[in-house]
Amino acid sequence: MRFADINDSYRAVVIGGSAGSFQGITKILSNIPESFPLPIIMCLHRLKHVRNGFMEALSIKSVKPVIEPYDKEGIKKGKVYLAPANYHMYIELGHTFALSTESMVNNSRPSIDITLESSAYSYKQRLIGILLSGANKDGAIGMKTIKEKGGLTIVQDPAECLIDTMPTAALRITEIDYTLSIENIIKFLNELAKKYSN
Amino acid sequence: MQEIHIVDIRKLAETIKEKYNYDFTNYAMSSFKRRVSRILELYKFNNVESLIKKISESEAYFQEFLSEITVNVTEMFRDPSFWRVLRDKIIPNILLNHQKISIWHAGCSSGEEVYSMAILLKEMGILESSKIVATDIDPIIIEKAKKGVYPIKNMDLNDKNYLRVQGTEDFNKYYEEKNGYAYMDKSLVENVSFRIHDLVNGMVFSKFDIVMCRNVMIYFNQTLQNDVLKKLHESIFKYGYLAIGSKESLIWCEIANKFIVVNNEEKVYKKIKE
Known part of the structure; x- marks a missing residue:
C-alpha cells in the first residue's frame, strides 16, 4: 500500500472510536514507533461513571503512556492523550485542551464530534483524523469538518469493523481519503513518522 | 451547524x-x-x-x-468517590476545630449538588447546624434549584451515585414522585440561602469552610480562571477547603501556592496562606 499524501506538514493525529475499537486502538498504540513525532488525541466512547482503569488498560499496551489531560493543559508533541470519562474534550486555538460537562452529544460524553470538530478548527489542514469501529454516528460530522478544513481523513475499513455504523456514517457524508484496515493504519502511521526523522 | x-x-x-x-x-x-x-x-x-x-x-x-x-447539566453525587472523601475525611477534619460548618456552592446550577450536600450532612447529623449558601449567575436556574423538582428519569443515575457514596438510607425517601417528576424533600434545603451571584463580576461576600466550585471554571479561559480563583481564595477561611472538578487543576493559576493539595484524585485543596 502506498500513501500519496504523506508528508511532514501535519501537527496532530486525532482518533475516534467506540464499540469494537479497543482492540484496534491497542494494536495501533503498540505498533507505532516510540519516537512518533505528533500528538495523538483520542476520543473513545467509554463508561461515563468509571473514571479509572481505561487509561491504564491502554497504557499497558501502548509504546508510550496514555494521558487524560486536565482542563487547559497544553498539547505536547509526541504525547498520547485520551478524553477523560464523563467530560467532552475540546481543542482550543492555542493547542490546549478545554473540558466540558455540557449535555451529551450523539448520546455520548465524551463526544467524538466535539473533539474532531474543534481539532479541525484548531489544526486546519495540519490534522489527520482517524475514525474506527463504532455503533453510532458520532464522529461523522467531525470527519466532515476535518475534510472541509483541508485535513486528511482515514476510516477503518467497515468490512473489518466489529460494528461498522460509525465509519459507514462518515463515508456516507464525506469523501474520506483512505479506508484502511488496522494493519494499514499502522503502516500509514509508521510511514508518516519516517517523514519527520529526516 | x-x-x-x-x-x-x-x-x-x-x-x-x-x-x-x-x-x-x-x-x-x-x-x-x-x-x-x-x-x-x-x-x-x-x-x-x-x-x-x-x-x-x-x-x-x-x-x-x-x-x-450557561451550562446547566449536572447530577446528584457526581463522582461518588469525591463525596465519600468529603464525608469521611474533609468534614470530620473541619469539625475537629469548629462547632459549625459553612459551605458555599459557587455556580450551583439547578441545585443537584446542593441537595447532595444536604443529604450528606443530614446523614452525618449536622445539617441543621450547617450554613449553606448556593449561588448562580442565572435567576431562572436559581428558581429551579430552590424548587428541587427534577425529571424522574434523572433519578436513576442519582440513585446509582448515591449507592456508590454508601449513604445510610433509601435514596427514594428524599423525594416524592409525581407526574414524572421527583419533588425533593423541601426540609433538606430549609436553611440553604439561594442567591443570584456572578462569579465573574460579583464581589466577595463572605467566608466559608468549604467552597464547592466543581466544573464551573472549565468554562473560563486561563485569565478568567486566575481572577475567579483569587475571589474564591478570599472567600475561604484559612485552612478551609476548595473542591474543584476531577479534571480541573490549579497549577496554572498565580495563587496556586496559597493552597496545598489534600486529595489529588478528588481535587480537594486546602488554603494555607492569606
Missing part, C-alpha cells in the same frame, strides 16, 4: 457587557462558540448579527439567552 467566527463572538460578548453588565469575554472559546451555535439553531437566527440585535432589543430574551449560554 454553521461556522461562527471569533469576531462575531467578541461582538456578542461586548454587546452583552455594555448592555447588561455580564462579562463573557473570557469564556473558554470552543465550548462557548458551540453553545452560541446551538442557540442560533434553537431560535432560528440566520447569524450572530441577528442574535445580537435581539439581545440588545429585548431584556426578556436576554434572560432566556442567559439560561441557554
Whole structure:
C-alpha cells in the first residue's frame, strides 16, 4: 500500500472510536514507533461513571503512556492523550485542551464530534483524523469538518469493523481519503513518522 | 451547524457587557462558540448579527439567552468517590476545630449538588447546624434549584451515585414522585440561602469552610480562571477547603501556592496562606 499524501506538514493525529475499537486502538498504540513525532488525541466512547482503569488498560499496551489531560493543559508533541470519562474534550486555538460537562452529544460524553470538530478548527489542514469501529454516528460530522478544513481523513475499513455504523456514517457524508484496515493504519502511521526523522 | 467566527463572538460578548453588565469575554472559546451555535439553531437566527440585535432589543430574551449560554447539566453525587472523601475525611477534619460548618456552592446550577450536600450532612447529623449558601449567575436556574423538582428519569443515575457514596438510607425517601417528576424533600434545603451571584463580576461576600466550585471554571479561559480563583481564595477561611472538578487543576493559576493539595484524585485543596 502506498500513501500519496504523506508528508511532514501535519501537527496532530486525532482518533475516534467506540464499540469494537479497543482492540484496534491497542494494536495501533503498540505498533507505532516510540519516537512518533505528533500528538495523538483520542476520543473513545467509554463508561461515563468509571473514571479509572481505561487509561491504564491502554497504557499497558501502548509504546508510550496514555494521558487524560486536565482542563487547559497544553498539547505536547509526541504525547498520547485520551478524553477523560464523563467530560467532552475540546481543542482550543492555542493547542490546549478545554473540558466540558455540557449535555451529551450523539448520546455520548465524551463526544467524538466535539473533539474532531474543534481539532479541525484548531489544526486546519495540519490534522489527520482517524475514525474506527463504532455503533453510532458520532464522529461523522467531525470527519466532515476535518475534510472541509483541508485535513486528511482515514476510516477503518467497515468490512473489518466489529460494528461498522460509525465509519459507514462518515463515508456516507464525506469523501474520506483512505479506508484502511488496522494493519494499514499502522503502516500509514509508521510511514508518516519516517517523514519527520529526516 | 454553521461556522461562527471569533469576531462575531467578541461582538456578542461586548454587546452583552455594555448592555447588561455580564462579562463573557473570557469564556473558554470552543465550548462557548458551540453553545452560541446551538442557540442560533434553537431560535432560528440566520447569524450572530441577528442574535445580537435581539439581545440588545429585548431584556426578556436576554434572560432566556442567559439560561441557554450557561451550562446547566449536572447530577446528584457526581463522582461518588469525591463525596465519600468529603464525608469521611474533609468534614470530620473541619469539625475537629469548629462547632459549625459553612459551605458555599459557587455556580450551583439547578441545585443537584446542593441537595447532595444536604443529604450528606443530614446523614452525618449536622445539617441543621450547617450554613449553606448556593449561588448562580442565572435567576431562572436559581428558581429551579430552590424548587428541587427534577425529571424522574434523572433519578436513576442519582440513585446509582448515591449507592456508590454508601449513604445510610433509601435514596427514594428524599423525594416524592409525581407526574414524572421527583419533588425533593423541601426540609433538606430549609436553611440553604439561594442567591443570584456572578462569579465573574460579583464581589466577595463572605467566608466559608468549604467552597464547592466543581466544573464551573472549565468554562473560563486561563485569565478568567486566575481572577475567579483569587475571589474564591478570599472567600475561604484559612485552612478551609476548595473542591474543584476531577479534571480541573490549579497549577496554572498565580495563587496556586496559597493552597496545598489534600486529595489529588478528588481535587480537594486546602488554603494555607492569606
